[in-house]
Amino acid sequence: MLKLDDVTKEFRIGAFGGRSVTAVKNVSFEVVPGEVVSLIGESGSGKSTIGRMILGLNPATSGSITFDGRPARPGKEYYRHVQGIFQDPFSSFNPVFKADRVFAMIKEAYYPAVPEPEWARRVAACLSDVRLNPGQVLGKYPHQLSGGQLQRLLIARALLLDIKLLVADEITSMLDASTRIDVLNLLAELKARGLGVLYITHDLSLGNYLAERTVVLRRGSVVEMGLTEKVFGEPLHPYTRELLSAVPRLHESWDDAEPVDTCLYHERGAEGGLLEAEPGHLVACARLGACPPVRP
Numbered sequence: 001m002l003k004l005d006d007v008t009k010e011f012r013i014g015a016f017g018g019r020s021v022t023a024v025k026n027v028s029f030e031v032v033p034g035e036v037v038s039l040i041g042e043s044g045s046g047k048s049t050i051g052r053m054i055l056g057l058n059p060a061t062s063g064s065i066t067f068d069g070r071p072a073r074p075g076k077e078y079y080r081h082v083q084g085i086f087q088d089p090f091s092s093f094n095p096v097f098k099a100d101r102v103f104a105m106i107k108e109a110y111y112p113a114v115p116e117p118e119w120a121r122r123v124a125a126c127l128s129d130v131r132l133n134p135g136q137v138l139g140k141y142p143h144q145l146s147g148g149q150l151q152r153l154l155i156a157r158a159l160l161l162d163i164k165l166l167v168a169d170e171i172t173s174m175l176d177a178s179t180r181i182d183v184l185n186l187l188a189e190l191k192a193r194g195l196g197v198l199y200i201t202h203d204l205s206l207g208n209y210l211a212e213r214t215v216v217l218r219r220g221s222v223v224e225m226g227l228t229e230k231v232f233g234e235p236l237h238p239y240t241r242e243l244l245s246a247v248p249r250l251h252e253s254w255d256d257a258e259p260v261d262t263c264l265y266h267e268r269g270a271e272g273g274l275l276e277a278e279p280g281h282l283v284a285c286a287r288l289g290a291c292p293p294v295r296p
């Protein structure tokens with residue numbers, strides 16, 4: 001369904017754009033229908049940039065992003081099937097419009113011919129799917145609703161479309177623990193309906209809770225990916241191990257993963273990209289990028 005192939009993103013920075021920063025480097029992975037893929041990595045590792053490229057908010061510098069075999073081109077048809085939800089739900093709403101406006105805009109753009117009573121029935125059904133009471137949310141301004149209610153409204157909006165892929169970027173990080181579990185369970189329901197979900201998070205436990213497969217990013221590159229149980233249960237890359245064992249301690253800063261002298265990647269004479277250590281479980285060089293290719 002969604003396929004990223006060797007995708008790189010460079011941003012021009014500096015006063016006259018004379019320098020560039022590589023936010024995402026040669027990233028390839030897929031999301032298939034009915035699957036949650038979690039994209040994890042520390043802050044600045046490129047997760048949101050990948051989400052934004054998939055949503056057409058930033059163009060890729062090189063590589064390709066395809067959806068159902070066709071280049072992912074942002075536009076009305078694309079957004080019928082691919083939607084994104086972000087960390088701060090307030091930012092997705094125009095504060096001067098009531099919540100109803102979100103649904104009215106979908107109707108105007110995609111379903112102008114649907115009669116009002118039928119549309120009201122559909123909106124009520126989608127709100128009920130996300131366990132919102134229309135009477136409690138419609139007719140209210142964004143500031144009159146909680147973060148959890150706004151995230152659910154955005155999921156309901158996505159459900160009104162013929163959505164196939166949801167990019168969920170840190171959508172639970174502003175929610176309290178119980179609301180977070182509710183929203184995660186909603187994502188699990190979307191998965192059960194056959195939707196694909198790219199779940200972007202830096203919270204490993206949440207990724208573990210939901211995702212069939214996990215992609216671990218470090219400084220814009222994939223260092224490990226595979227079935228979540230493998231990546232979490234038998235991590236091969238020192239950065240993944242570091243992430244999994246990282247427990248915050250007061251007054252102690254995060255120690256980056258230590259480069260290693262030997263690694264599976266080099267032992268097997270890999271020369272680029274990711275090594276398939278076992279079927280479907282891929283790992284990058286564990287020397288953390290600071291090494292030339294090694295020949296057997």
Ligand SMILES: Nc1ncnc2c1ncn2[C@@H]1O[C@H](COP(=O)(O)OP(=O)(O)OP(=O)(O)O)[C@@H](O)[C@H]1O
Nearest residue numbers: 011013021023042043044045046047048049050202
């Ligand atoms: N518009 C931009 N212009 C210049 N650099 C950018 C831009 N957007 C992102 N970056 C840089 O790209 C890198 C990746 O940023 P990104 O937001 O994708 O990371 P992230 O993993 O989502 O981090 P976080 O978890 O903190 O949101 C960072 O170094 C960031 O500073």
